[in-house]
Amino acid sequence: MPLAALLERRPAAAPAGLAVLVRAAGPALAARLARLPGIRLVEEEAAATVVVTDQPLAAGGPPAPMLPTLILAEGPAALAGLRAGAQAVLPPDAAPDQVAAGLAALGRGLAVLPPALLAGLAGREPSVPVEAGLTRREREVLDLLAAGASNKVIARRLGLSFHTAKAHVAAVLQKLGAGSRADAVARGRGPGWCCCEGRMIQVHHLNNSRSQRILWLLEELGLPYEVIRYERDPATMLAPPELKRIHPLGKSPVLVEDGEVLAESAAIAEYLLERHGAGRLAPAPGSPGYRRFRAWMHFAEGSAMTPLLVKLYLLRVGEAAAPVLARIDGNLAAMLDYLEAEVAREGWFAGPDFTAADVMMSFPLEAATQRGGLDESRPALFGLLRRLQSRPAYRRALERGGPYAYAT
Structure with a gap:
């Protein structure tokens, strides 16, 4: 039975409960979970708090879900699931009350292991070794605390649920004997556990510019960052001279991390993916999909923006530019x-999934709606732009970057 049908059959008075995404070969697991009290089944990962699966998870195989995951397995499959990233394991025939209790614990950031599995873990190297009293995950959390990240940002950055991130923060404070987040950072710097001082990403952002894409990409990746805003001259529309203190050309975006200054949108995007992406928002390097992805990453600033910029300057010339404008419009x-046909194939620029190439291509599309003729007559392309602009990370980036004339 489809999951939608199961949702419709549930009592209307059921509590909102824990949002659970089911990944299973058939409907049996979803039907089983639908009967549990305090559980709410969802169909989208973005709406879920935890994941339940009865499918194998293997290190080196398909990636484990980014959300806290309960795998129903035993024996070698259970151990493989833990190594692949699952935080909870129960036997496939676990009683309903055990499953409900396990999900409640997982939602609070706790690990769940049946007693029979503990013996099998005795000879296994911990996946998160303890160093200087803090686990590796807790050291990552401490670094993000030093960067000023909230629990919500920590969750996005590390691929955790909000409750799991909150539990990690509480564990860091408890282990360090700290009374506040700032106190934890101060105590962590003493023995060298915290190494994030000076590492906060800075984006030198110009209003109504291509740097809006970098803010958006940072939001998609869940990275903490600082925005340093600059305003265009209202008469000339040029960037202020202060930007030349950051980069000789005085253009935006400019990203600064660990004292390194990076310019050029595509170069910045590739840097963020290589250093912080952990395989997200890009196909696997070396694959045919990756080569297509790289082509679109650079098409945005090469082939796409060139005629749009030429037209922008020609429009300021007046009637004398009319003959050339006709050619540019063509x-x-x-x-x-061409872009309409490419997007119509799979819905996105670089394949069947949203990638950073779609982020890069968004600015040419936005500019084309204002001076390039892009409208509903090209439904695939125009629809893609509307989907991009409705993404939560895109909207968050607008809040951080300030007014943006190309947004709708």
Whole structure:
């Protein structure tokens, strides 16, 4: 039976409960969980708090879900699931009250292991070794605390649920004997457990510019960052001279991390994916999909933006530019037809999934709606732009970056 049908059959008075995403080969597991009190089944990972699966998880195989995961397995499959990233294990025939209790514990950031499995773990190297009293995960949390990250940002950055991130923060404070987050950072720096001082990513952001994409990408990756805003001259629309103190060309975006200054949107995006992406928002390097992805990453600033910029300057010339404008409009129409056909294939630029290439291509599309002729007559392309602009991370980036004339 489809999950939607199971949801419709549940009592209307059921509590909101823990949001659970089911990953199973058939409907039996979803039907089993639907009968548990305090459990709410969802169909999208973005709406879930935890994941339940009866499918094998293997280190080196398909990636484990980013959310806290309960795997129903035993023996070698249970051990493999733990090594692949599951935080909870129960036998496939666990009683309903055991499953409900296990999910409640997992939602609070706790690990769940049946007693029979503990013996099998005795000879296993811990997946998160303890160093200087803090686990590796707790050291990562402490670094993010030093960067000023909230629990919500920590959860996004580390791929955790909000409750799991909160539990890690509480554990750090308890182990360090700290009374506050600032106190924990101060205590952590003493023995060298915290190494995040000076590492907060800075984005030198110009209003109504391509740097909006970098803020968006940082939000998609869940990275903490600081925005340093600059405003265009309202008469010339040029960046203020202060930007030249950061980079000789005085253009935006400019990203600074660990004292390194990076310019050029595509270069910054690739740097963030390589250093912080952990395989997210890009196909596997070396794959045919990755080569297509790289092509679109650079198409955005090369082939796509060139005619749009030329038209922007020609429009300021006046009637004398009319003959050249006609040719530019023809080039733009041909380019948009090409993009329409490419997006219509799989819904995104670099394949069946959203990637950083879609982030990079968003600015040419936004500019094309204002001076390139992009509208509903190209439904795949125009629809993609609307989907991109409705993403939660895109909206959060607007809040951080300030007014943006290209947003709808």
